[in-house]
């Protein structure tokens with residue numbers, strides 16, 4: 600039996616490359632996400648600065664009253680991101696504090712946080728690191744990045760249950776750090792429609808999040824791996840939504856990888872470009888009112904694209920490759936994968952059919968986010984023009 604060293608019980612014990620302290624802090628953020636989703640307050644601390652917060656998304660009057668009475672030391676303000684602030688005509692700071700009327704209801708707060716026609720005359724003040732981190736936790740929880748916030752009541756620690764206290768600096772780097780703990784946990788052969796032989800490999804991180812690599816055929820280990828890094832789209836991939844090109848791209852990518860001699864689809868849990876399904880649907884509603892797919896995200900307080908590709912980098916390297924040829928039309932994805940440590944040596948376009956429902960979405964992707972969507976010029980025309988080209992260049 601191995602004897603525990605002194606270090607094993609102390610600060611330098613490691614689990615998936617993280618010290619015990621760092622792992623505990625990551626777990627606190629994970630719990631903080633769950634607390635915010637459940638309508639519980641959270642305390643975010645950065646040095647001597649601390650802020651108590653409560654999610655607007657899912658808020659009811661009882662939660663709001665309890666927060667005002669027991670958790671907040673002062674009348675709370677609304678905390679939104681700089682993008683949401685700009686959308687409602689306020690000066691933008693990294694995290695923006697919007698003063699509230701003392702009688703503001705959960706409905707008022709929801710309108711301020713996500714409504715399309717909001718007129719505000721509220722003053723603003725710059726938020727600190729703790730407030731910025733609190734908004735990041737709301738995003739990790741796939742909630743609207745909008746929080747009721749206040750200095751912490753001196754008696755908050757004696758509440759039952761006691762609000763969880765989390766570290767702001769850990770929150771700001773949480774997604775990347777957790778993705779770096781992904782490990783293979785199970786695999787099995789799965790024959791796919793279209794006579795495609797595949798092997799599904801499931802990866803799990805220390806918080807229980809999963810990602811899937813679908814290995815198609817027998818790719819040559821001496822050649823760059825053909826990879827489609829695909830972000831989850833429940834509406835498109837599973838149900839065949841015509842609002843986007845996602846389901847068609849997934850199917851085309853699998854077929855193309857198979858035709859070219861094998862490769863991999865890395866399927867990441869990044870629904871709605873990282874916003875989550877509920878917020879993607881909220882963004883759809885804003886698009887139906889006239890915003891495009893980029894502005895709809897920022898009007899909700901998000902970046903136009905919230906995805907982090909650390910997980911993809913980790914998965915490709917665990918599969919044994921450093922160099923890839925990427926199936927994508929998105930130049931930012933190429934840059935982001937390179938930033939995640941993957942050598943991208945070529946690009947294969949994945950051009951899905953255009954239809955009346957997805958045309959506006961695809962046009963916005965081309966015009967606003969620089970996607971190489973050459974099929975747009977040709978009406979409902981050709982699919983899957985495929986050629987290997989220099990990464991980042993048009994074919």
Ligand SMILES: Nc1nc2c(ncn2[C@@H]2O[C@H](COP(=O)(O)OP(=O)(O)OP(=O)(O)O)[C@@H](O)[C@H]2O)c(=O)[nH]1
Nearest residue numbers: 829830831832843869870871872882892927928929
């Ligand atoms: N927020 C938001 N997300 C959307 C919308 N339509 C589709 N999505 C999401 O956008 C993502 C698209 O993922 P991908 O197809 O992997 O990536 P891409 O940026 O389109 O780049 P490609 O590699 O060229 O396909 C998925 O997570 C979808 O759920 C939308 O209107 N708003």
